[in-house]
Amino acid sequence: DADVTQTPRNRITKTGKRIMLECSQTKGHDRMYWYRQDPGLGLRLIYYSFDVKDINKGEISDGYSVSRQAQAKFSLSLESAIPNQTALYFCATSDLQVYTQYFGPGTRLTVL
């Protein structure tokens, strides 16, 4: 079984809809991250969490919110989706010592 899972894997929605992307991990890591990937732009950090009580904004947090429900679960919400939020979204975890990041398979989101 995968260490970092994301649901759904694909989602098509309409402008103005609320969307939640979910991430679960079995690696036992405290640190979790949400990134988006756009063609030609690499990955950009949306939000990150160092533990259940710690949430931090990343480079491009506007239009997004997150919830850290437990050590193993970190959700990303789009309160009112817009077309330029169409992208590939990745969840990741990391340990405290080496900081190697482990990525989920990604969620492809299309906002029409």
Next chain:
Amino acid sequence: KQEVTQIPAALSVPEGENLVLNCSFTDSAIYNLQWFRQDPGKGLTSLLLIQSSQREQTSGRLNASLDKSSGRSTLYIAASQPGDSATYLCAARSGSARQLTFGSGTQLTVLP
């Protein structure tokens, strides 16, 4: 603000060739630098991580080097194979929050 650049954006080589992928970063005060592989429609797989105190890391046919003073890292792939075809991303960890900043990647195609 850290910026990471990867050149070229795309590279095509015949099978068996040795090749070098380049990564440059603007802020030399990094904690580590990580190389990832991304297959189409898939998540990122960590290949090598070089700590700031190290000069290189090796794993099989892969060798990554780090020169902090010049703001450069290279990923050397020996005896390339068609299965090496993928997008390769580098990411530098820096800043007070120790966040990863990604390059936009090099898309590698190894021709049989």
